[in-house]
Amino acid sequence: MAKARRLQEPRGWAFGFCVAVVEPPLLLLTKRRWEGGENIPARGGCILAANHVSHLDPFTCAHFVYSWGRIVRFLAKAEIFDLPVLGRIVRNAKQIPVYRLTSNASESFVAAVDAVRAGECVVVYPEGTITRQPDLWPMRGKTGAARIALSCGAPVIPLAQWGAQRILAPYTLRPRLLPRKTIQMTAGPPVELDDLRALPLTPEVLVEATNRIMDDITRLLEDIRGEQAPAERFDPRSAGVRLIGNPHRQQGRRSRWRRGSRDRRRG
Numbered sequence: 001m002a003k004a005r006r007l008q009e010p011r012g013w014a015f016g017f018c019v020a021v022v023e024p025p026l027l028l029l030t031k032r033r034w035e036g037g038e039n040i041p042a043r044g045g046c047i048l049a050a051n052h053v054s055h056l057d058p059f060t061c062a063h064f065v066y067s068w069g070r071i072v073r074f075l076a077k078a079e080i081f082d083l084p085v086l087g088r089i090v091r092n093a094k095q096i097p098v099y100r101l102t103s104n105a106s107e108s109f110v111a112a113v114d115a116v117r118a119g120e121c122v123v124v125y126p127e128g129t130i131t132r133q134p135d136l137w138p139m140r141g142k143t144g145a146a147r148i149a150l151s152c153g154a155p156v157i158p159l160a161q162w163g164a165q166r167i168l169a170p171y172t173l174r175p176r177l178l179p180r181k182t183i184q185m186t187a188g189p190p191v192e193l194d195d196l197r198a199l200p201l202t203p204e205v206l207v208e209a210t211n212r213i214m215d216d217i218t219r220l221l222e223d224i225r226g227e228q229a230p231a232e233r234f235d236p237r238s239a240g241v242r243l244i245g246n247p248h249r250q251q252g253r254r255s256r257w258r259r260g261s262r263d264r265r266r267g
Contacts, residue, residue: 005042005069014092015071018062026063029177030167036187036220037068039157045116048072048187049145049213050159051138051221052125056175057164061123064161064185070121075108075144096122109147116154123159124148126213130170132241133234138218140235146193146209150201155190156213160220171246186220 011019040048050061058074065072078097081087096115098108115122126141133139149156163183168175191213199205218229241247 004037004067007066007069007071008043009071011071012092012094014089015094017089018093019066022059023063023066026060026183029180030060030163031180031182032064033182033184034064034067035185037064037185039187039189040065040068040070040121041155041157042069043119045119045152045154046121047116047145047149047154047156048121048123048159049126049156049191049217050123050161051217052127052130053136053161054130054164054168054170056168057161058123060164060183060185061159061161064159064183064187065121065123073112073115073120073122075112075122075124094120109144112144112148113152116148116152122148126210126217129244131234132236132239132247133230135230136165136170137229137234138214138221140233141210141214143203143206143210145213146206147201149191149193150197150205150209153197156193158188158191158213158216158220160186160188160217160224162221162224171248184224186224188216188220191216 040046048061048065050057058076062072062074073094073096075096075098076090078099080090081095081097094115096108096111112122112124124145126145127139128142128144131137131139145156148154161184163181166181167177191209193209193212196205196209214233218233222229236243236247
């Protein structure tokens with residue numbers, strides 16, 4: 001494994017607090033098999049496109065990227081920003097709120113593009129949520145990462161991760177800390193998008209770019225797992241699986257009312 005880099009940018013109190021709280025337990029409770037960190041640009045705006053297997057993997061992903069000298073900016077669901085203490089931390093750490101399935105969704109795209117143009121390292125989960133594929137292979141991607149990259153000319157670094165789901169399985173609350181689990185992270189070279197950058201951002205171009213991103217992530221994950229992904233990528237819409245939230249739980253009337261109230265306030 002190549003030698004990691006030192007952080008060369010100010011991290012601020014909020015990100016420093018997160019490092020102090022999160023890094024020691026990860027060092028103590030996990031083993032790490034990290035590869036390809038040298039593919040993450042040492043400076044300048046970039047997009048890291050990662051698969052999503054657990055509510056824990058943003059922390060393990062940030063740990064990996066931070067070890068290569070970059071502070072990460074995640075696109076995080078907007079509800080987190082409304083929490084009293086955590087909301088203040090994520091805002092000061094310059095994370096980017098995502099208003100999923102609302103009329104405010106475009107705000108996330110604008111904020112992400114601005115962050116990349118300002119030289120930030122922005123992490124995007126192209127699937128938009130934890131994978132619904134039964135064996136946790138990457139699903140069909142959404143076009144957000146491709147749209148950001150093609151709008152600002154920044155490189156997209158594919159990132160495959162595996163192991164966080166063994167500590168905290170999708171949509172569970174009880175972690176399994178022992179025995180120590182191995183967190184495997186592999187960053188690949190930039191996705192080949194140069195031939196698409198001069199083209200208009202048509203739906204066809206965005207889908208092509210998204211497919212290339214998901215293909216590169218999937219190939220990296222195949223190497224990590226030593227297995228072959230299904231030939232056809234899982235599509236939750238076609239499978240009739242809910243797009244956000246716990247796919248195994250029916251959405252109640254109260255949660256629908258709360259989301260509708262939030263949308264009306266934002267509107």
